[in-house]
Amino acid sequence: MRLSTIFRVKKLVFGAFLVFFVLKWAVVPLYSAMKRNMCQSVHNVLFLKTHKTGSSSVSNIFFRFSKSRGLTVALPRKQIYSFYWPWSFQANFVDNLPEEKPNILCSHARYNQTTMQSFMPPGTNFVTILRHPLSRFESAFLFEDFPAFLGIPASANPFQHFFEHFEKFKHDINSMYTLRNGMSFDLGLEPDDFEDATAIRNFISSVENDFHLVLLMEYFDESLVMLKQHFCWTLEDVLYLKHNSRLRSSKKHHIPRQFGNKFLDRNKADVLLYEHFNQTFWRKVKSQYDNFWSEVRLLKQKSHAMAKECLLPGEHKDERRKNIATKLILNPRVGHDMEHLCRELVKDEGGYLTYFRDIQLRER
Ligand SMILES: *[C@@H]1O[C@H](CO)[C@@H](O)[C@H](O)[C@H]1NC(C)=O
Ligand SMILES: *[C@@H]1O[C@H](CO)[C@@H](O)[C@H](O)[C@H]1NC(C)=O
Numbered sequence: 001m002r003l004s005t006i007f008r009v010k011k012l013v014f015g016a017f018l019v020f021f022v023l024k025w026a027v028v029p030l031y032s033a034m035k036r037n038m039c040q041s042v043h044n045v046l047f048l049k050t051h052k053t054g055s056s057s058v059s060n061i062f063f064r065f066s067k068s069r070g071l072t073v074a075l076p077r078k079q080i081y082s083f084y085w086p087w088s089f090q091a092n093f094v095d096n097l098p099e100e101k102p103n104i105l106c107s108h109a110r111y112n113q114t115t116m117q118s119f120m121p122p123g124t125n126f127v128t129i130l131r132h133p134l135s136r137f138e139s140a141f142l143f144e145d146f147p148a149f150l151g152i153p154a155s156a157n158p159f160q161h162f163f164e165h166f167e168k169f170k171h172d173i174n175s176m177y178t179l180r181n182g183m184s185f186d187l188g189l190e191p192d193d194f195e196d197a198t199a200i201r202n203f204i205s206s207v208e209n210d211f212h213l214v215l216l217m218e219y220f221d222e223s224l225v226m227l228k229q230h231f232c233w234t235l236e237d238v239l240y241l242k243h244n245s246r247l248r249s250s251k252k253h254h255i256p257r258q259f260g261n262k263f264l265d266r267n268k269a270d271v272l273l274y275e276h277f278n279q280t281f282w283r284k285v286k287s288q289y290d291n292f293w294s295e296v297r298l299l300k301q302k303s304h305a306m307a308k309e310c311l312l313p314g315e316h317k318d319e320r321r322k323n324i325a326t327k328l329i330l331n332p333r334v335g336h337d338m339e340h341l342c343r344e345l346v347k348d349e350g351g352y353l354t355y356f357r358d359i360q361l362r363e364r
Contacts, residue, residue, distance in 0.1 A: 082108035310342035
């Protein structure tokens with residue numbers, strides 16, 4: 001009697017272990033793999049393109065995705081390249097206002113929660129990108145050629161000169177919205193609120209509520225793998241080249257240390273915004289699936305390989321912004337099998353806007 005009970009218990013325990021291992025090693029992984037494969041790829045995205053944050057490289061991803069899936073894109077008026085930034089976004093800023101709601105909006109615009117949410121289809125994913133405020137400022141200041149505009153001597157470190165004579169320039173730069181809390185401004189914070197701690201706090205929580213993903217330029221590959229995962233896209237969808245970057249020669253000057261605090265103090269909103277989303281970013285990274293880091297490595301490798309494959313080597317000046325910006329040029333010797341993807345990766349915003357404008361005009 002007793003012995004048979006022991007056997008029965010043994011059998012039960014053995015059975016329980018068996019079930020446990022089958023579940024752990026076979027069913028659960030199969031289920032998560034299935035869930036990953038069964039996810040529905042996201043087609044409706046508003047990308048709030050902030051200034052000097054790597055956002056042109058992200059826009060290329062959205063344009064490419066739209067083209068390959070035949071999606072509709074909201075277009076700015078011809079020759080303008082933005083939805084009348086710095087005005088707060090309104091539906092009538094959109095060219096050839098489509099009858100059906102567009103899938104994608106990814107050109108420069110200033111965020112307006114009300115008008116943007118009613119303009120896009122319900123359930124649209126809102127995405128934006130941030131960059132550390134200090135390096136973002138350096139980039140914006142030099143990229144827009146503010147030193148020449150402000151009459152800063154070319155031989156000086158423009159940042160040193162700017163901060164040493166700050167009182168003199170203060171008035172001139174009041175309406176240069178990329179130079180003070182530039183990202184917060186793009187995301188809708190009013191300059192009147194730049195010194196208002198409560199308004200800034202409320203602003204940050206509204207960004208947190210409205211945006212499904214906040215990418216960070218410093219962690220570009222990690223951001224894109226997160227986006228790919230969240231949107232159920234492929235790794236190829238998020239391959240990228242670096243668009244619209246500055247010439248190496250314009251990267252030699254930085255904000256001198258002694259002005260760091262002065263800068264941070266004047267840009268509190270951006271500093272708090274960046275700190276907040278850097279924290280939430282790393283919390284999200286921690287909860288990513290197992291092969292997150294191997295996909296990050298793969299994306300890095302593949303994007304690097306595409307740059308080698310697609311680009312004419314060397315640095316090429318963008319003729320429209322001679323001393324500042326670089327331009328990507330397709331390598332004329334690109335392999336036949338890679339040519340299509342390379343052309344798409346290299347195409348700039350102007351090229352894509354023309355492409356989508358032609359399609360919309362044809363369909364009218
Ligand atoms: C957003 O758009 C609405 C509707 O046109 C407008 O009333 C509102 O002032 C705009 N918001 C901002 C912050 O400009
Ligand atoms: C972002 O946060 C991480 C983790 O807290 C920190 O190590 C890193 O320095 C921060 N990055 C930037 C660019 O501030």
